[in-house]
Amino acid sequence: MLAALTSVPPFAKAMLQHIGQRLGVRASLECFTEVVFDGNSDKIRPDGLIVVDGGRGRQWHCLVEAKIGRTEIDADQLTKYLNLARSNNVPALLTISNQFVATPRHSPVRLPKSATKGVETFHWSWMSVVTEAMLLLNEYDFERPEQRFILNEMVRYFSHRSVAVTTFDRMNPEWKELNSKVQSGARLAKTAPEVEDSVAAWHQETRDLCLLLSRKLSHTVRLRLSRAHREDPTARMRDDCESLVATHRLSCTFDIPDAAAPLVVVADLQRRCISVSMTLAAPRDKQRASSRINWLLRQLTKTDPHGIHVRAYWPGRAPTTQASLADLRDNASVLESENRSLVPTSFEVLLVQDLAGKFSGSRTFIELLEGAVPTFYERVGERLRPYITPPPKLQRQQAESADDAGAPDGHHDEAVGNRVAPLPETTPMTTEQPDSS
Incomplete structure (x- = not known):
């Protein structure tokens, strides 16, 4: 090297x-x-x-x-x-x-x-x-x-x-014990060995996932970290241990070049499932909920719907709604809010894999996780595009009316068809030569 x-x-x-x-x-x-x-x-x-x-x-x-x-x-x-x-x-x-x-x-x-x-x-x-x-x-x-x-x-x-150059292929030995405690409802301590060692192993796996995606995409994928966590790994460890104890979840976020949104990975120890997701803002210029939902569904017409769900976020305190992609293809209205006057503000497309007993296996957990992340990106991430508001269109009827009226005392602006005042008459500028004396 x-x-x-x-x-x-x-x-x-x-x-x-x-x-x-x-x-x-x-x-x-x-x-x-x-x-x-x-x-x-x-x-x-x-x-x-x-x-x-x-x-x-x-x-x-x-x-x-x-x-x-x-x-x-x-x-x-x-x-x-x-x-x-x-x-x-x-x-x-x-x-x-x-x-x-x-x-x-x-x-x-x-x-x-x-x-x-x-x-x-x-x-x-x-x-x-x-x-x-x-x-x-x-x-x-x-x-x-x-x-x-x-x-x-x-x-x-x-x-x-x-x-013997290896990838990260297994969680820590205490991983199974941590899962047993979560399933039994036992109280977790943020400084307990099973918590700290599991978070440390998760940090290694997130970096390995980053490298895995980089190799598969032939582009540099970066792990998204706050400035405090980039500069201080101890602070990152402490905060992630506290989050695991409070939520029973481990999570990470990846920035992929030119992707529609960051890719978020969550391992839920209580539900024993893995979720991979991307969130897009809904088109703001579409005034109906059905139009915004159909905009997203058109991007996923060729996506295998197995395990794919769509979650809609609504303004104010309106609860989120969620439906499988398969159900949405049959009836897009199942994602709409009970309040029909509301329109969704954003959509989260996610792949959810229920691992059941395999979740606590130190090796099987990593194998299934490293299979789920590229699978989601191939089925969903490659197809998603952020919405771009189209440019305003020329008001042709207004422009034609202005042209018919004529403009004897002025001229017309070709861009908008509005009448513009004539330019004032100007006197040519003369330059006097200085006296040679």
Whole structure:
């Protein structure tokens, strides 16, 4: 991977910008492996070192520690590397493993702030490296064919099963216990291991889903996070634990390029179901509820209706209405509100899968979830388009009447057909030459 970074500048630029390093035209990049530092009392040896020379004496160094297979980043070892970086004025440490994090600025290991003081920590999953390379191979026009060849060879190497680059394929061991407590009505504590570990596993799975969609769509799909959660993974963990305890739900939102709306995924532990949905604003210039409903249904004429539902939102305190797509095709009025004078403000199209006992299986839950999300996008997401209000039309009857009336004292505006006052007469401007004296 380090060799590919140095040999394929577009790949290096794409990867390093995720950790805040922009490679300019004059910047150079060097990578080293098995780095040894003088005076290293702990005799630890980082797996790599990245050096970016920005010119004019500006350099940035970053240690690299990588794990393969199911080996995870170790907190004690990471602390030693942070101390090594700090003592040698290395400002950053990058870890790479099969663990997933929401953004490269998050770490899969919880460390006290004192341990990271003076050294920034970053993390890449091996799958994120492969995904970024695949996106470049699909989208980027390489000027030098050997760069495409090298990057393609790297992807081919990492794709071999013996290399053990894996996706997130199972929830945490406490997942089943958490589901049992929810089903039995037991009280959950936001700091309980089954809650925190399940939320941490969900965070890894949401990142893996993001990469999965990116590979399938050949476009970069991003996980939508608030600014507070992007900057502070601890705050995200705390807030999501509180939400799980309060609602018994886990959720995430994805931004897909040029899609009609964000894609929302919800895992409901109480109902033991998965829902995937997108919400569109209803056409505001259509005055009847039936017209707005039919506008949406026309977009889904070729959609397999199995498991697809439509939920309508209404103004004020009017309750939402919901019906299956199959029922709506037979009778669109079943979605209308009891108050016939109201028109819907937005529609949510959702795929609901009831998993029953399979929901609590740590592996089956992930398999079914990763099948449901692409299925929904293929059946629904690709077909949805936001409504665009048509431009105003020329009032032709009014324009023709104005033309028939004539305009002897003025002229007509061709755009709207209204009479315009004649231009005032003007006196030509003269310029007097200055006296030569």
